[in-house]
Amino acid sequence: MALTCRDTLRLIFQRLTVADLARASCVCRVWNSVATENDLVASAFTAPWRIKDLVGKPASGAFWRDNGxxxxxxxxxxxxxxxxxxxxxxxxxxxxxxxxxxxxxxxxxxxxxxxxxxxxxxxxxxxxxxxxxxxxxxxxxxxxxxxLEGGPKREQSASGMNHLSTVSAHGKRKLIESLRRSMQVDDETALYYLAIAEGNPRSALSEFSADLTWERQAGLN
The missing domain is CATH 3.10.350.10 (LysM domain)
Known part of the structure; x- marks a missing residue:
């Protein structure tokens, strides 16, 4: 069976780097349609690093421009x-x-x-x-x-968040602000410790203090 023009281009383009594929896509409409095929670009993207498989499609085609x-x-x-x-x-x-x-x-x-x-x-x-x-x-x-350990997992919120769901928005805001000032951290860090302490601000401070102590003992702070 004779090869079509697109088949021939595909065989040639399989040997190109990501940068060369980008240049080839600028030659004409036919070259562009072949050089921008997802499988072809993904293969060129992963080739230097000998990756077995690349799962997913980028939100933007600009992702393929650089495979550093x-x-x-x-x-x-x-x-x-x-x-x-x-x-x-x-x-x-x-x-x-x-x-x-x-x-x-x-x-x-x-x-x-x-x-x-x-x-x-x-x-x-x-x-x-x-x-x-x-x-x-x-x-x-x-x-x-x-x-390194399996594949992507669905994000799960901290179990302690359930204990905060019964607190009013105003009350939660006051708790976070109080912890933030005491710990001298940002809102997200204060919320994290409040969550793992199941909404108990004293326990949150204890958890934070324990982590700081561990860092000092390990020479990390």
């Missing part, structure tokens, strides 16, 4: 005792790189999130893996995310 290592990140689910510094040590990256990637102004911002995106320091970790194209609501950017 900075377009990939590890998803780390936050657990008690985590800090930006300890995660930087664990993943062999810079503290400022984690903050920059996650759009963080304060170290305590970690406690208001379910996860942090960790920059990739060694591209070998991407080999034969599956990454997921996601828009991170905190980082406010679209990245290809690698999950």
């Amino acid at each position: 290592i900075w377009k990939f990140a590890i998803s780390h689910r936050i657990s008690r005792g985590d800090s930006v510094t300890s995660l930087a040590v664990k993943y062999s990256v810079q503290v400022m790189d984690i903050k920059r990637l996650n759009n963080m102004m304060s170290d305590h911002g970690i406690y208001s999130r379910d996860r942090l995106l960790i920059p990739i320091s060694n591209s070998e970790i991407l080999v034969d893996t599956t990454c997921y194209i996601e828009v991170d609501k905190y980082a406010k950017r679209e990245v290809a995310v690698l999950y």
Whole structure:
């Protein structure tokens, strides 16, 4: 069976890089229709890193324009005792790189999130893996995310939020403001500790104090 013009172009374009595909798409309408095919672009995007599969479709075609290592990140689910510094040590990256990637102004911002995106320091970790194209609501950017423990999970709010649902909006606001002043943190961090303390402000302060003590003992603060 004879190959069509599009088939021939597809065979040729399969050998191109992301940048070359972008250039090819500017030649004419036919070239553009082939060079912008999602499967073709995704293959070129992942080829340098030998990724097995890339799941999802980007919200914007601009996502494909650059496939540098900075377009990939590890998803780390936050657990008690985590800090930006300890995660930087664990993943062999810079503290400022984690903050920059996650759009963080304060170290305590970690406690208001379910996860942090960790920059990739060694591209070998991407080999034969599956990454997921996601828009991170905190980082406010679209990245290809690698999950070291399974795949993406549906976000769940802290169980303690149920205990706050019976408090009026005005009462909750006063609690958060009081904790924020006492802890000298932002609203989201104060809300996090109030949630894990099941709405008890004294317990929230105790939890916060325990975390600070742990950080000092570990030499992270």
